[in-house]
Amino acid sequence: MTSRPTVAIESEAQQIIDRYHEMSDLDLAAEAGKVCRQVHGEGVLLRGLIEFSNRCTRNCLYCGIRRGNHHVQRYSLSEAEIRESVRVGFQRGLRTFVLQGGEDPLWSTTDIARVVEWIKDYTCGEAAVTLSLGIKSRRCYALLRRAGADRYLLRFETSNPELHSYLRDGISLARRIEALKDLKDLEYETGTGYMVGLPGESEWTRVRNALLARELKADMVGIGPFLPHPQTPLAGSPQQPLSLTLRAVSLVRLLLPRCHMPATTAAGSLDPAGREKALSAGANVLMPNLTPTIYKADYQLYPGKICLDESGVKCIGCLSLRVKTVGRRLDFSIGAAL
Numbered sequence: 001m002t003s004r005p006t007v008a009i010e011s012e013a014q015q016i017i018d019r020y021h022e023m024s025d026l027d028l029a030a031e032a033g034k035v036c037r038q039v040h041g042e043g044v045l046l047r048g049l050i051e052f053s054n055r056c057t058r059n060c061l062y063c064g065i066r067r068g069n070h071h072v073q074r075y076s077l078s079e080a081e082i083r084e085s086v087r088v089g090f091q092r093g094l095r096t097f098v099l100q101g102g103e104d105p106l107w108s109t110t111d112i113a114r115v116v117e118w119i120k121d122y123t124c125g126e127a128a129v130t131l132s133l134g135i136k137s138r139r140c141y142a143l144l145r146r147a148g149a150d151r152y153l154l155r156f157e158t159s160n161p162e163l164h165s166y167l168r169d170g171i172s173l174a175r176r177i178e179a180l181k182d183l184k185d186l187e188y189e190t191g192t193g194y195m196v197g198l199p200g201e202s203e204w205t206r207v208r209n210a211l212l213a214r215e216l217k218a219d220m221v222g223i224g225p226f227l228p229h230p231q232t233p234l235a236g237s238p239q240q241p242l243s244l245t246l247r248a249v250s251l252v253r254l255l256l257p258r259c260h261m262p263a264t265t266a267a268g269s270l271d272p273a274g275r276e277k278a279l280s281a282g283a284n285v286l287m288p289n290l291t292p293t294i295y296k297a298d299y300q301l302y303p304g305k306i307c308l309d310e311s312g313v314k315c316i317g318c319l320s321l322r323v324k325t326v327g328r329r330l331d332f333s334i335g336a337a338l
């Protein structure tokens, strides 16, 4: 895989644009929703999210916790706070825990490995551990895998190489793809994803995003709308409608029927019914936020994030009601890659 689109990808991207361009939002969502139900059933898998550190050495232009944002109150959970969040989630029935943070050098790989080992011990191996810690060396990924980590999320955000370098603090798309390949080689269940509606993005970019996710053989693909954060250099960028994101969710569902796809909190932040709409358009996962409530407001990669005052357990109750409105039910199983 190179960061440059091949002729074959260009040609397939054109075919996809030709095929889906004329389809209405509703027809596309209906087709993707049907495929989702055939492959994944009515259940909506739950992943308990723990945002354990908002410290980050990177300066991605769109991100509310970029190192250049001096308005953010920085925090890191203690290991005891992480353990308590896991205990609460496990007792409520969750069987996947996602440890997510910025690229924080104060958390060593060994420290994270110790937390992973604790979760696997505490849950007697019944729960999966997903890490989302950004780019690390293959050696670090291997150490974390040996500690018991099952899954890793590393979104590429855009398949446009120039846009990627510009938005992501000079990190090349090729470097991110290399990291994703390392994760695959190490037999992680691998998640990736992207934003929709970034400044400088075209319909071509969006189709190539989906094709890149397929080329990477992603087990999970998270797609959320770009929401311009007022404390970033992209403040004042236009807000694109949620429908663009929903079309992207549907396209990935049609290209990658077996992958797991969250109905993202970002979609719910742009539109109060955004997550329900994403579920109807092909998503099959929700991520209740187990981070202690006192920290939630300080982890805003995008503005207007919802559910900042609710505990993770309360979120599960709310999600249970919400999924019923679209004819679905919560599924507390581990939800491994298919």
Ligand code: SF4
Binding pocket: 056, 057, 058, 059, 060, 063, 064, 065, 066, 067, 101, 102, 103, 134, 301
């Ligand atoms: S997107 Fe991730 S790597 Fe970039 S600044 Fe935000 S937390 Fe850091």
